[in-house]
Amino acid sequence: MFHWQLIVLSSILVLLTLPGTIELAMITIAGMLPSRDPLPNAIASTIGRLAIVIPAHNEATSIVRCVRSVGACMLPDSVETEIVVVADNCTDATADLARGANARVLVRSDSARRGKGFALRFAFETLLDEGFDAVVVVDADSVVDSNLLLEVVRLFRMGADGVQVRYVVLNPDDSTRTRLMNVAFMAFNVLRARGRARMNLSVGIFGNGFGLSRATLKAVPYDSQSLVEDLEYHLRLVQAGKKIVFVDRARVRAEMPTGGRGASTQRARWEGGRLRTALENLPRLLGGVISGKSRLLEPMLELLLLPLAFHITLLGVIALMPFVVARIYALLALALVAFHVVVGILVGGGDWRDFSALLSAPFYVAWKLATLPKTVQSARSVAPWVRTER
Known part of the structure; x- marks a missing residue:
């Protein structure tokens, strides 16, 4: 048995x-x-406008480094880029620090619906209404290679x-x-x-x-x-x-x-x-x-x-x-x-x-x-x- x-x-x-x-x-x-x-x-x-979305929840210690890393990227020809930080239910200085680093900040406050997915949906809906042709998501604790936007736009154009x-x-x-x-x-x-x-x-x-x-x-x-x-x-x-x-x-x-x-x-x-x-x-x-x-x-x-x-x-x-x-x-x-x-x-x-x-x-x-x-x-x-x- x-x-x-x-x-x-x-x-x-x-x-x-x-x-x-x-x-x-x-x-x-x-x-x-x-x-x-x-x-x-x-x-x-054709890609005319590209948004780099950075979802952030209480990321005051890393948000400036991330924004500056994206801001240092080489820019594709004939493409308007904008760095957008989603300060989602933050209780620290994430939003103020992101603005100080020359990023646009979307503040989201919704204690009932918390999570990265909600933050991204909020950002994507906002940016699509504004006519952006594509979005790229980078986490707030990250740094990127300087050629990232060039490579991304190249493939979008293809x-x-x-x-x-x-x-x-x-x-x-x-x-x-x-x-x-x-x-x-x-x-x-x-x-x-x-x-x-x-x-x-x-x-x-x-x-x-x-x-x-x-x-x-x-x-x-x-x-x-x-x-x-x-x-x-x-x-x-x-x-x-x-x-x-x-x-x-x-x-x-x-x-x-x-x-x-x-x-x-x-x-x-x-x-x-x-x-x-x-x-x-x-x-x-x-x-x-x-x-x-x-x-x-x-x-x-x-x-x-x-x-x-x-x-x-x-x-x-x-x-x-x-x-x-x-x-x-x-x-x-x-x-x-x-x-x-x-x-x-x-x-x-x-x-x-x-x-x-x-x-x-x-x-x-x-x-x-x-x-x-x-x-x-x-x-x-x-x-x-x-x-x-x-």
Whole structure:
């Protein structure tokens, strides 16, 4: 009887991890290949006015640095740009400091509807009414490369529905945890995006450093309000036939919490929101794939890919099962994860410090597993916008 219970358990674990293993294999191999024209059939577009939107909730310590970083960008020819800070339910000097840095400030006060999604919706509706042709979102704790606006406008002019630039860590040297997060970002935000771009798929929205055209916002209004508003909105874009293009030549770098409560809360909130989004959207995506909408297959597999710490843990359990086939699968899948991380460091521009940080990966996995109760608790549709401790 116990033997059959082990067979059932191993089968369930294999089914839970197999979609994620397939996803990792596809995007890793594709991400290693040379890039190609991201918009072979797009219709050229005119971009006359571009708004750089900076959503901010009590970001007095970083808002000036962010505004000045965006203000130092090289400007595209014949494009009017404006930096717009959304001071959302702020109780500090964020708005005054942003004005002092020569940004336009939109003050939003709504204690009943708090969150980045509400702030972005408010900004987008305001700016579309004013005739802006596209928007770019940069988080208030970030700095950007000086060529960011040039690259974004170039792709919008080529007809992109939306764009996503490289999103990596600003402070990888602050702690072992931020260094490991930098490794994760290079795999998740660079390698996976390159892989999707190579497969001519929409690369995703990572919440920071993304842009949307006026036509896209009109066709698919932004009304995402969850903890993972970027993931939620991107799924709607893909279902509507829209495509986000990867900007591989420019970066946005954000400050990450160095450890403790801030890091734990940030990851639990994001992964809890991702879990809820997966549960809500997987049936619809599966139905679309069955009906012949092949563009929905990769987003479905991506949702089925568990956070790597959990994915690795389940594969480790499978490897301990007394079944040869299950063990072989688990070992191959674990090797694929390692290969994926190594390739992510290489294509992401990492160095020996990123490779050496992998020695601490087991402790990072243990820390992630310890956040599981918070992750489950965070799997709610709406949660307040709480500034992460850094």
